[in-house]
Amino acid sequence: MPTHDLKPLDEQVIVITGATSGHGLCTAQQAAAAGAKVMLAARDEMALRDACQVIRDEGGTADYVITDVGDQDAVAQLAERTIERFGGFDTWVNNAGIGVYAEILDLPLEHHHQVFKTNYWGVVHGSTAALRHLKDQRGGGAIINVGSINSDMSGPLLSSYNASKHAVKGFTDAMRIEARVHDWPVSITLIKPSAIGTPFPKHGRNLTGFKARLPRPIYKPDLVAGAILDAAQRPRRAITVGGAGKFQVLGATLLPWLFDRVAATMSDTLVDREHPVGKIDGNLYAPQGDDGDVEGDQRGRSLSSFTTVRRHSRTVTAVGIVAAIAAGYLISRKRGKVRHA
Numbered sequence: 005m006p007t008h009d010l011k012p013l014d015e016q017v018i019v020i021t022g023a024t025s026g027h028g029l030c031t032a033q034q035a036a037a038a039g040a041k042v043m044l045a046a047r048d049e050m051a052l053r054d055a056c057q058v059i060r061d062e063g064g065t066a067d068y069v070i071t072d073v074g075d076q077d078a079v080a081q082l083a084e085r086t087i088e089r090f091g092g093f094d095t096w097v098n099n100a101g102i103g104v105y106a107e108i109l110d111l112p113l114e115h116h117h118q119v120f121k122t123n124y125w126g127v128v129h130g131s132t133a134a135l136r137h138l139k140d141q142r143g144g145g146a147i148i149n150v151g152s153i154n155s156d157m158s159g160p161l162l163s164s165y166n167a168s169k170h171a172v173k174g175f176t177d178a179m180r181i182e183a184r185v186h187d188w189p190v191s192i193t194l195i196k197p198s199a200i201g202t203p204f205p206k207h208g209r210n211l212t213g214f215k216a217r218l219p220r221p222i223y224k225p226d227l228v229a230g231a232i233l234d235a236a237q238r239p240r241r242a243i244t245v246g247g248a249g250k251f252q253v254l255g256a257t258l259l260p261w262l263f264d265r266v267a268a269t270m271s272d273t274l275v276d277r278e279h280p281v282g283k284i285d286g287n288l289y290a291p292q293g294d295d296g297d298v299e300g301d302q303r304g305r306s307l308s309s310f311t312t313v314r315r316h317s318r319t320v321t322a323v324g325i326v327a328a329i330a331a332g333y334l335i336s337r338k339r340g341k342v343r344h345a
Contacts, residue, residue: 008144008191008239014039017093021073022100024051024295026202027228034229036064043086045071051295073100073126083133094145095236096134098127103165106211116164123168144189148235149176151194153249157256160271191239197228198249203300210284212275218302219273221248225298
């Protein structure tokens with residue numbers, strides 16, 4: 005992909021949607037701790053206010069705009085307010101996302117539409133607003149869209165969510181291609197998390213009758229935040245967070261018929277049938293008032309070797325080359341000593 009000179013974090017203004025919980029909140033906290041000025045966006049004003057105050061108390065710079073990303077005018081106002089407050093922005097992170105746990109025939113179409121309104125149209129609204137600003141800025145910037153490993157595969161009980169993430173991937177790839185056509189100095193990245201230990205299960209609408217959960221293995225939100233902030237500083241086409249997710253996608257790509265058979269058995273990894281519950285409304289149409297947590301009930305692992313290697317592939321390659329040269333040198337010396345013995 006084209007090379008763009010992105011600023012270090014301590015020189016950046018970063019806009020983050022869905023910034024009041026999960027990896028959105030984690031990204032805001034890490035970015036601010038690294039010296040970035042952050043503009044937080046979400047629907048829950050109290051959670052936005054609290055998140056900003058925590059960042060300010062720790063010496064960071066943060067502000068917020070109440071934003072429903074499914075509303076194009078609201079997203080345009082977010083961009084305008086950020087420009088007014090900070091003079092512009094360098095990175096825009098489309099992170100807001102919602103979901104519904106339900107079988108397809110039990111999923112009301114209005115719920116399906118609402119998932120797409122946030123997960124897909126929110127990305128479209130945010131990306132186009134950001135692109136209009138960044139394409140003419142000296143030095144350009146970065147647009148980072150948070151998809152999912154479900155951008156590349158699917159499964160049961162989260163059909164609208166999975167479909168929306170496929171759409172996010174298609175849109176992000178098309179935007180990247182058009183940016184190349186016009187030679188715009190904008191890095192465009194798709195982040196594809198595996199199962200991440202966020203409050204997603206309790207925030208999702210749940211029509212299954214059983215407690216929602218995430219399939220294991222689960223990774224910490226910090227890993228997604230790290231991948232996002234890496235892409236804010238170094239152009240990346242896509243980053244999959246979590247080696248388990250990459251393995252699943254590889255299986256779905258290379259052996260789709262086998263993957264379908266395996267995926268058909270995965271419903272019980274997404275709901276706990278030993279814990280019946282009533283219908284859970286979640287935050288599908290409005291905040292529940294329980295934002296503010298980075299992690300959910302299920303805690304994830306803090307390390308993914310695959311993601312670390314993927315983010316530092318150039319370093320790993322360079323180290324590998326140096327190691328190969330050193331090994332070759334040592335072998336040649338050893339052979340020389342044998343010949344002279």
